[in-house]
Amino acid sequence: MTRVNLALLILIACVASLPLFGGAYALRVGTIACMYAVFALSWNIVGGFAGYPSFATAAFFGFGAYATGILLNKGVPLSVAVIGSLVMCFLLAAALGTVLLRLRGHYFAIASLSLVEVFREMVNNATDLTGGGMGLNIPLASGSGILADATFFFYAMWALLLIAAVVVMIVSASKLGFGLNCIRQNETASNMVGLNSTLYKSVAFGLSACFVGAAGGIYAAWVHYIDPSDVFDILHSVKPIVMALMGGLGSPLGVVCGAFVYLGLEEVVWRNYIQIHSGVLGLLIIMLLLFLPHGLISLRSGMFWRKAKHV
Amino acid sequence: MSEILHLSNISRHFSGLQALRDVTISLNKGEVLGLIGPNGAGKTTLVNTICGVTPASSGVVTFDGKDITRVKTYQAARLGLSRTFQIVQPFAEYTALDNVAAAALFSQPGESLKSAREEARAHLAFVGLDAQANQFAATLTLAMRKRLELAKALAMKPKLLFLDEVNAGLNSAEVERATKLIHQLAAGGITIVMIEHLMKVVLNVCTRIAVLHNGQLIADGQPRDVIKNPAVVDAYLGQQYAQRNAARG
Numbered sequence: 001m002t003r004v005n006l007a008l009l010i011l012i013a014c015v016a017s018l019p020l021f022g023g024a025y026a027l028r029v030g031t032i033a034c035m036y037a038v039f040a041l042s043w044n045i046v047g048g049f050a051g052y053p054s055f056a057t058a059a060f061f062g063f064g065a066y067a068t069g070i071l072l073n074k075g076v077p078l079s080v081a082v083i084g085s086l087v088m089c090f091l092l093a094a095a096l097g098t099v100l101l102r103l104r105g106h107y108f109a110i111a112s113l114s115l116v117e118v119f120r121e122m123v124n125n126a127t128d129l130t131g132g133g134m135g136l137n138i139p140l141a142s143g144s145g146i147l148a149d150a151t152f153f154f155y156a157m158w159a160l161l162l163i164a165a166v167v168v169m170i171v172s173a174s175k176l177g178f179g180l181n182c183i184r185q186n187e188t189a190s191n192m193v194g195l196n197s198t199l200y201k202s203v204a205f206g207l208s209a210c211f212v213g214a215a216g217g218i219y220a221a222w223v224h225y226i227d228p229s230d231v232f233d234i235l236h237s238v239k240p241i242v243m244a245l246m247g248g249l250g251s252p253l254g255v256v257c258g259a260f261v262y263l264g265l266e267e268v269v270w271r272n273y274i275q276i277h278s279g280v281l282g283l284l285i286i287m288l289l290l291f292l293p294h295g296l297i298s299l300r301s302g303m304f305w306r307k308a309k310h311v
Numbered sequence: 312m313s314e315i316l317h318l319s320n321i322s323r324h325f326s327g328l329q330a331l332r333d334v335t336i337s338l339n340k341g342e343v344l345g346l347i348g349p350n351g352a353g354k355t356t357l358v359n360t361i362c363g364v365t366p367a368s369s370g371v372v373t374f375d376g377k378d379i380t381r382v383k384t385y386q387a388a389r390l391g392l393s394r395t396f397q398i399v400q401p402f403a404e405y406t407a408l409d410n411v412a413a414a415a416l417f418s419q420p421g422e423s424l425k426s427a428r429e430e431a432r433a434h435l436a437f438v439g440l441d442a443q444a445n446q447f448a449a450t451l452t453l454a455m456r457k458r459l460e461l462a463k464a465l466a467m468k469p470k471l472l473f474l475d476e477v478n479a480g481l482n483s484a485e486v487e488r489a490t491k492l493i494h495q496l497a498a499g500g501i502t503i504v505m506i507e508h509l510m511k512v513v514l515n516v517c518t519r520i521a522v523l524h525n526g527q528l529i530a531d532g533q534p535r536d537v538i539k540n541p542a543v544v545d546a547y548l549g550q551q552y553a554q555r556n557a558a559r560g
Contacts, residue, residue: 175416175424182402182413189400192362193467194388194418 005169008253012037012162019151027150031222033263034157036243038215040255041164043240046208048250049177050201051184052101056112057212058236059119060089064213065220065231066123069136072221082156082217089213090206097205098198104187113237120232135227138220153222160218164211168252171207180204246288248295257296315340315471315502316361321370323353323360323526330356332526334370338471343493343503345517345534347510349547352523354506355397358473362394363387375470388418391470395460395477397506401448407455408444411435411462418467427466434462438492454485461492472496474505478512490515510552514538522547 018030039057046054064085071081100111123130130136171177179200182190190197220226239262247258265284270277292298316338323331331353338344346354359365361372363384372380379387393414402410411431416422435441438458443451451459457477464472474493478486486509493516497503507513513520513534520537522530524546530537537543544553 178409178413178424179417181405182417185402185404186400188364189396189402190413190417191384192364192388192394192396192400193414193463194385195413196383196385 004251004253008165008169008256011253011256012158012165015161016155016158019154024147024150027147027154029263029267031150031154031157033260034154034161035215035219036239036259036263037161037256038157038164038211039236039240040243040247040259041161041168041252042208042210042212044208044244044250044252044255045168045171045180046201046204047241048244048255049172049180049184050204052201052205053105053109053241054112054205054208055109055234055237055241056093056115056205056209057240058232058234059112059115060093060209060212061216061219061236062116062119062123062228062231063092064089064216065226066130066136066216067213068217069138069220069226070129072138073136078221082214082221085217086210086214090210093209094202094206097202101198101201101205113234116232116234116237120228123228123232131227133228135225135230136220138224138226140224149222153218156218157215157222160211160214165252165256167207167211172252176200176203242285244295246285246292246295248297251295251297254295254297261296313340314338315375317371317373318357318361319371319373321357321360321367321372323356323365323368330526331360331367334523334526334528336521336528336531338502338504340502341497341500342519343497343505343517345513345520346504346506346523347508347513347520347547348523352547353526354523355475356526357523358394358475358504358506361387362392362473385417388467389420391468392473393418393464393467393469393471394473395457395464395475397475397479399453399456399460401451401456401459403449404447406445406447407435407440407451407459407462408432410448410459411466414463414466431462431466434466437465437495438462439488454481457481457489458492461489465496469501471502471504474503474507476506476508478507478509486512510538510548 015030015034018026043054043057046052067085067088068081071084072078096115100108103111124132126132179190179195182195183197183200187197216231243258243262244255246262247256248254265281269281269284273280314337318334318336321331321334334357346357348354356365360367363382363386366381370380371378374390374392379390402413405413408428408431411434412424412427415430416424416427432441432444435444438461440455440458440462443455448456448459461477478489481489490512493503493505497516505517517534519532520534521528522537522543529546530540530543538548538556544550
């Protein structure tokens with residue numbers, strides 16, 4: 001195991017100790033932190049490794065949320081519903097990927113963006129199944145008290161983050177990860193050396209969708225009520241990209257750090273600049289990207305005093 | 312000698328532009344075919360058609376007894392067709408070693424990353440890049456990148472190797488070195504099709520020459536005969552070359 005991977009596992013382990021320190025608010029923030037980290041890690045598979053800038057995160061988040069919500073309403077246990085959503089998202093994304101990933105660059109970005117709108121409209125119109133624009137109520141899971149519920153969903157999301165991180169580590173060290181990096185660097189040459197790029201990209205797209213879908217499922221069970229404008233929010237697609245860019249494109253440790261820092265900024269800014277929080281957050285992100293183009297992961301402890309040598 | 316590649320009536324058009332017209336040619340195992348012709352004659356298109364990059368509009372490509380007219384690029388690669396690019400196509404962020412390892416890894420079924428890297432070392436040594444194994448491909452000189460292309464192509468264990476202008480942009484010492492490598496490959500029994508503008512290299516290496524002009528095959532035969540063929544002189548070599556050649560005997 002490389003040092004970076006070890007650092008990522010330690011970071012995730014530290015997050016697990018959060019319930020020892022805080023109340024319901026800390027748990028809420030912690031759950032969202034894990035969710036964001038899952039988004040960023042997932043986006044990194046297709047955006048960071050394969051180099052395909054996907055805006056489809058919201059589509060699969062919404063799909064997973066609705067799939068789980070509907071299954072829960074039919075009396076399926078939560079764990080089965082979430083795993084079901086995960087599998088469905090993988091298959092759906094892999095199938096869609098074989099078509100969408102023929103497009104490159106901006107064209108792929110727009111096509112993946114349209115996926116969000118298509119899914120949203122489908123959910124809006126399938127009123128019998130999803131409740132349409134009225135949203136979907138989801139039965140309470142346990143009802144064993146607010147704090148116990150919050151702790152349960154925090155650990156559910158945390159476990160998902162751990163699984164996603166381990167899978168991403170395995171992928172990045174495997175033939176699949178090696179191939180995805182080849183595709184990012186030169187897709188023509190990849191095909192020419194015998195790499196089935198359509199298959200690799202589709203698997204990558206499936207992997208990038210399945211954990212997001214599972215996160216959507218846990219989210220739905222956690223908030224008990226979902227509606228299309230909430231789960232198919234385009235911000236769910238944009239945020240992971242910002243996190244990945246902030247943390248360091250392609251690096252699992254980087255994007256998880258990016259997710260945590262992004263959430264920290266979001267919370268602090270929101271609390272202090274309630275009127276203009278989007279503006280301030282945007283400004284901060286631009287500053288970070290301008291002065292740290294390779295993300296937080298490019299920060300090295302030596303960076304600050306190295307300059308002094310030449311004085 | 313047994314036939315390894317057969318093209319029958321290959322045509323390819325890009326909307327209005329007829330890049331290849333009714334090209335029929337056959338290639339035996341162990342041959343080194345020089346594919347020459349003026350710029351835009353369709354040489355690279357012909358290679359792309361065989362490798363599945365731009366499938367033929369009509370006609371049939373048979374490789375090793377199998378119809379490969381419609382196979383995808385990666386399938387062609389796994390069948391043993393490999394090529395170098397005229398404009399080098401390295402994985403820029405990978406080291407030279409990983410570039411070659413990628414070729415070994417994806418073209419051979421059941422290869423692992425570790426064994427692919429080991430194999431890659433041998434191929435790098437063969438083309439004389441062992442000292443640059445851990446250097447990023449983006450930092451290599453053009454001559455080195457051309458040799459890296461060759462190492463990548465060899466790592467795929469080709470039955471048929473296409474060399475698309477491996478000598479373009481190289482100085483004479485580098486050309487000599489590359490020519491030596493091609494000789495070694497040919498001696499090793501790989502069937503080679505090389506697109507080349509340097510006639511010196513073509514005549515030095517090739518056992519047979521085919522000439523394309525405006526997408527048509529205008530000559531195919533022994534090097535000695537082809538370079539005297541008036542149609543080839545007119546279309547590509549030029550009178551000066553023919554006279555110089557005649558003077559030299």
